[in-house]
Amino acid sequence: MVSLTRARPRTCANWQRTLNASLSAFVSRGIASSSSPASLPPSHNERPCRIAVIGSGPAGFYTAYRAMTKIRGAKVDMYESLPVPFGLVRFGVAPDHPEVKNCQDKFEEVAASPDFTFVGNVSVGSPSDHPDGGAVSLASILRHYNAVVFAYGASMDRTLGVPGEAALKGVYSAREFVGWYNGLPEYANLAPDLTQGEEAVIIGQGNVALDVARMLLEDVDVLRKSDIAAHALGALSKSKVKRVHIVGRRGPMQAAFTIKEIRELIKLSAVAFHPIDTALIPSDPKQLPRAPRRLMDILLKGSPTTPSPSSNTTKSWSLDFCLTPKQFLPRPSSPSHLGFTEFERTSLSPNPFDPHAYALGTGAAVQIPSPLAFRSIGYKSAPLHEFADIGIPFDAARGVISNDGSGRVQHEERTRGAAMALASFPGLYCAGWVKRGPTGVIASTMQDAFATADAIAQDWAKKDVPFLNEQGDGAAAGWEGVQLETGVDRANVVSWEDWRKIDGAERRRGRPIGKEREKFTTTSEMLAVIR
Amino acid sequence: MSTTFRALTQRIPRLGFTLRQPSVAIVQQARCYSKLSAAPRSSRRPTQYLLCLPLAQSRTLSQSSAVGHGHVDPPKPGKELYVTFIDKEGAEYKIAVNNGDNLLDIAQAHDLEMEGACGGSCACSTCHVIVTDQEYYDRIPEPGDDENDMLDLAFGLTETSRLGCQVHMTPELDGLRVKLPSMTRNLQESDFKS
The missing domain is CATH 3.50.50.60 (FAD/NAD(P)-binding domain)
Structure with missing residues (x-):
């Protein structure tokens, strides 16, 4: 049977036998019939590591940045439910703290990489909260990437x-x-x-x-x-x-x-x-x-x-x-x-x-x-709607996705001796407030995001750590695959180029009144710029 | 589409993104610069003058910061001041710099692991450095309230901690040695308390 549960050898020796039926039901399409280490590709490095990052705030961008730095050939697609990026850097940092927003320069550099794709105005795992937004299922994301990073912050x-x-x-x-x-x-x-x-x-x-x-x-x-x-x-x-x-x-x-x-x-x-x-x-x-x-x-x-x-x-x-x-x-x-x-x-x-x-x-x-x-x-993170179906555990008391502290999403499972052990899902990671709770400044989120990206890089470098969708005949298809599968309306999708147009329009609005920018405050105004 | 491509090709040389020709150019440029700046004395003590771009890192995004904020000019022969950065693995990078350059700009220009999230405006603690020698620490003008406020939030704060963006090289600081604290850390129990 398919094993989709990645356990550290020391915590669970019989991981090949374990089965997480609920997750496998969602992601089985791209996975071959056995996932014992011997049947894994000789090295993960031979194909590009396709990473989906859910959320475009500082946690998402710093994880993307570090992962692209540490993993040769990594390709990151970043999903954002709003038409505009940067999360709490744009919507949380106080307007009289412009210097704190300088981290956006780094994010712009990351986004300019040919290995980075911004998928804006597309919600993952729940319907868009605005009428002109697109949505894709988390299950579909899990079928088209090697790794998925939850960095969607604290929405409650x-x-x-x-x-x-x-x-x-x-x-x-x-x-x-x-x-x-x-x-x-x-x-x-x-x-x-x-x-x-x-x-x-x-x-x-x-x-x-x-x-x-x-x-x-x-x-x-x-x-x-x-x-x-x-x-x-x-x-x-x-x-x-x-x-x-x-x-x-x-x-x-x-x-x-x-x-x-x-x-x-x-x-x-x-x-x-x-x-x-x-x-x-x-x-x-x-x-x-x-x-x-x-x-x-x-x-x-x-x-x-x-x-x-x-x-x-x-x-x-x-x-x-x-x-x-x-x-x-x-x-x-x-x-x-x-x-x-x-x-x-x-x-x-x-x-x-x-x-x-x-x-x-x-x-x-x-x-x-x-x-x-x-x-x-305080803020509070919420689980994505599909977490329960897929079996991704959410620690409701702390408002975080259960993880090993380095960002590897974990769940409890029964070992052969009927004791409970923590095991990691293959390819699932989290970063930022949804990983460690809604506290800390951008510097702490950066450190935390780097730790998650380092964990992905370490796992990718090891031959025996399974990722998602590696047994297929080719590389994971990423956003292209998700688009084909879900049929999400392309007209609703905001690319990085589109965001730059919205950005330019906001700056032009601000100029006559001496403001750095006059933000659009409705999604329809934002989208009107690019339509 | 053509604008996209233009935008990218304009940016890539500056950033040195993955595996593209222009990125190699930037690496070589930076390496030459390191060599040049270290050349005058390297014949005497060659092991001290490490290149600042280990090849393993040189094709990666990490050097994107090199020219993002870290804008420094190579020093004129005879006018060099030297500063040594010690990374978290203990590797030493001795760099020839100009009077007035700040440590954040220097580190970024040489692709050392220093973030500078706020762009050097003393509004974060990501360019934290630890001065190894108390005597040198005492020669640096005292930190202001703003810098101290940020240092209070820095991980691994020590008695000789400073923010790199606030330390400007002067002849008095020639020979300065600073350690870069680890950028990542294992989460502690306290991180899980709200």
């Missing part, structure tokens, strides 16, 4: 699960707010109402929370030259928000934000930072390791602008520690709108200075009145 939001979260107007997720100001088509029509009052609450203390705070507090003229979406510029210039609470369950020693983002907020001109509760900072911060020591220093030092007692003139923000959200309460005068967010005060155990301290409820309730609240407690 973690929720608090507290009363009022879904029902009240004025409660937003940071994910949708960030998508909205960055011109993500999915949230182009969010239209958050920033005119209902001066206070805003952000729940969560990661860097996304600080981005949201900075967008609310920053002088809107600073944003005018950025690539912020025009609709967001309009709404932010009418915003009445002056006082931002960034609320976390734990203290400064446990917070997820990093010092660069804190420093940016502290340095905002004419914006005051309310001093933090010093009881939560070790009495002798000099004893701390370098990173927390510098972070505590800057928090203790505070901002040059001091909060005005009347709070009418100056914008200000605070880090409100040791509060856990309990419910969103309506405004008495308008029951469908948010009026208050209620928190329970926490205490930190075993002590406030332990970086791994956890928060215990004290029973004391605290209410912060505000017509606006942003939930910023």
Whole structure:
């Protein structure tokens, strides 16, 4: 029988006998009747390694880049469900951080390679979320490549699960707010109402929370030259928000934000930072390791602008520690709108200075009145619809594809002695947030993507590690094969050339108003450029 | 189609993509440059002057970064400053450079494994280097807040860590030796905590 399960010899000696029937049903077409090491081609290197990368964000591009560097003759096809590439570099990085987007230069270089093909506006494994997008099945992808890399990121939001979260107007997720100001088509029509009052609450203390705070507090003229979406510029210039609470369950020693983002907020001109509760900072911060020591220093030092007692003139923000959200309460005068967010005060155990301290409820309730609240407690990856059918395991608790840490997709299987062992699927890999969870900056995603690409290269260099579709008479057909099989409408597919036209059109739109680009915020506008 | 081809052929020489003629040209160019820059003293201590492009890597995308951001000119004879990069395998690359060149540009121009994801704007930590000699470290102007903030996020931070994009060569730094930290690492337990 066909063996499609690649087990490391040390974890599962009888891997030739193992069978993953569900996966084989999907990919059996290209596979010969035996896959014992002896029958494998003498070397993988004799034919090009065809790799499909699902997702065109930094994880996808850095994996492609490294794989093309490490594997001679590798050919990468990159699938992206939107007509435009770069994922969170385009739709997540704040518009006032243009330098962070410089990594796109590298991605452009990768895309210029003759061994790279961009397949834009084509969703894999689920229907397109917009009417003019194409879709192909994951099963079809698995039939036409040697290796498939899942790098599709985190498309969902973690929720608090507290009363009022879904029902009240004025409660937003940071994910949708960030998508909205960055011109993500999915949230182009969010239209958050920033005119209902001066206070805003952000729940969560990661860097996304600080981005949201900075967008609310920053002088809107600073944003005018950025690539912020025009609709967001309009709404932010009418915003009445002056006082931002960034609320976390734990203290400064446990917070997820990093010092660069804190420093940016502290340095905002004419914006005051309310001093933090010093009881939560070790009495002798000099004893701390370098990173927390510098972070505590800057928090203790505070901002040059001091909060005005009347709070009418100056914008200000605070880090409100040791509060856990309990419910969103309506405004008495308008029951469908948010009026208050209620928190329970926490205490930190075993002590406030332990970086791994956890928060215990004290029973004391605290209410912060505000017509606006942003939930910023993290993103979450979701499995592709076809994962269950094919048997690709998804760790729902951690929101990642089960993998060996180097990006090899793994599943549990029964060994001969009935013990459970972890085994890898042949040719399946993952990278980025769907591999290790939704945290970290682009540098960490780069490292992580490189680790995945190195794993592919190591496996490809070994004669006895099976990949997908190697027993056929020729090389895997890649995108050409997928097109033929699925009959996806070519008119819907966005090539790299097409993207460059969209890119050029966005830059031309931005020029008269002094912006680097004016993004199209609907897929139909994007596609109109190339039709 | 013709525009595609033109776009590619314009780019390939710059990038040295796989197995195309122009990429070989770039490799040779870079190798000549390395040889030239190292030539004056190589007769005395030849083993020190390794070429910076091991052939195994020379046809790959990895050198795409070589000219992407890493733009440096060969130093004039007699004006060379020397910097040695030690890669994660321990191989040493001694390079002759100009006064004012920064370590990121130098490394990229010589196809060493240094990413520079933010293009040298001190907004990431991918050009992290470790100065091997405390004395040299002390001669480099102190890092600013921005650089320190990024170093705080660097993997394998040491007391003599710097960002390559922020270290500019001066006569005082002639003979500088820096280590490149491993670009990839095995994931640790802490990576799995949210």
